[in-house]
Amino acid sequence: MSLLQIAWRNFRHRALSSLLTTFSLALSVALVVMVLAIYGIVADAFRNNSTVSYNIVVGPKGSPLQLTLNSVYYLSQPIENLPFTEYMEFMPMERRAELVRKYGGAKSLGERNGKYSAYVTGGFAVPLALGDYFGEFRVVGTTPEFFDLLRHGPDLDRRFEFAQGRNFQTHSDENGFFEAVVGSRVAVEQNVKAGDIFYPTHGDPEGKGHEDAFKIVGVLAATGTPNDRATFVNMEGFYLMKGHAKPIDKPDPDFVAGETPADAKIRPLSIPEREVTSILVRNGGLWGPQMMNVINEGLQSQAAAPVGEINKLLSQIVGPLLYALMIVTLITCVVAAVGIMVAIYNSMNDRRRDIAVMRALGARREAVTAIILFESLLIAVIGGAFGWALAHFAITIASPEIEARTGVHANFFTVSSYEWLVLPLVLLLAGLAGLLPAVVAYRTDVSRNLSA
């Protein structure tokens, strides 16, 4: 019989104690593997979400992180609002003049290019207006270009697709200005579908409902981005809701009225009455940081790079939290290893005679020491493998929910970067735990224990 076979026999002979110790270690290993998996999923989710097809977010002066959280993740409260004219600074003269003609505004607005328009040529600028809720989900006022121009996915090559219906229009004969698209999670949790209507609430999830209803014309296919958890409404309809028009203190002498709308009962807001929360910008040919500098040097707006802010969030907050969690789980592994040591050490008193017998049969000190170490390593291998399998089984069970909430696909064989370190670490811990009992075996007095 080999030493390993002898160790296995001993493991089986003390089956209950061995299995309890092994199970304890397995639970610790499962915990470590699950934390690693969570870290991987969180990192992937953040990475997916930080991979956006715009490189700059423009908003009011304030915290760049809050601007990013608000505009990318639809979290936190808007810092403030920007005047609509700040959005128009990204447009060429022709477009600016068209908006003045359509909605009404200062005539001079349409007589020059926007300050930043040269940077955006070949790119885009998409406005966002936040402030309302549909249930617990943020309502985002924007333009149809949000779904036409933006891309998502790790390589930013995926268009937004609709599981139901279509993108909303600026104005439709059927629904006027009041069309909306909901994210996949919103549709599930609010139990709505294309064709349903809803009333946004103003200011917070429990706030007063607007009188204006929006028609859901499309449900987004899941993207694994925060857009799954948002409701997108046509910006024109957003502006027409009560309380969303900015009061005009004194009329601008340069003001020219806009076109008379087909439906005289609903007049789109004029440019001075409009505000935006933020603007998603992808610069064209000219260097993005230069545009950021120009914007940041202005008095009104700030430009933030969402990738940088999200990476900062990961490294400064999320990373340390997960690191702390990892430390705690590693401590549980150490505790489990101590359990191995205690279990084997406590059995040594009963086994001194067995060790003495093996010595009497010709086993050297090193052989009996190796047998004890092998027992410890057997616990580590079995416990480690079982713990790994347990963790991955749990991840498999939870994978539909994980995918629905984060867009990250996980299955039994999804392995995180550092997972390959777990079993060697467990073996090392078990080897260390087996040292004290192994020393006891090494120092067993054969003659005395044979005669006992």
Place this chain on the structure above:
Amino acid sequence: MLEIHDLKKSFDQPGGGRLQILDIASLVVGAGEQVVLIGQSGGGKTTLLHLIAGISSPDSGSIRIGGTEITRLSESGRDRFRAGTTGYVFQTFNLLPGFTALENVRLGMTFAAGRHDSARALSLLERVGLADRAHYRPAQLSVGQQQRVAIARALAGRPRLLLADEPTANVDPASSQIVIDLIRANCREDNVACLLVTHSMQVASQFDRVEQLETINRAISASVAA
């Protein structure tokens, strides 16, 4: 096969000082010879067997087994030598409880270099009449059966010297005779020298040569005289 000369062994006493247990001028066992060493309890019989097996070291003296002076070997050297040369039958059998009868016999050859032979282990169990109990654990065997497995284990490593420490002390009388017969027959068959220690005159009377520990151990004589 076995030659002992001027062997001395003492132990520390609880109150201080040393207690001389063994002081043997000479003891020789020839190849294939079967010798009984008879002595009272506490006389040093087990200590002597431990010294011969190389489990412990004498204070001084010489122990030669098959021409090898084992007192000059290191501890690991004595362990290796014992694995390949000496079989040991214990008073309390000392079978490992987590192993079957067959596995206990295989353990007897595990630590001897190149002597793994499951077929031989099974044949040894056959020789002691327990081939049908090969997969029984010690707890499932009677006391007599356990000692028979221990005999098979002691012979597993093809020893040239078999040491038996009161092999019938914990066995019922009917099984005692079976145990003695098995030891004698197997040692004769394999030409293994045998040194059997007992305090039973009934066992001793079955062997051709009987040595009295009180006679050969000067330490006992000295303590009696004192």
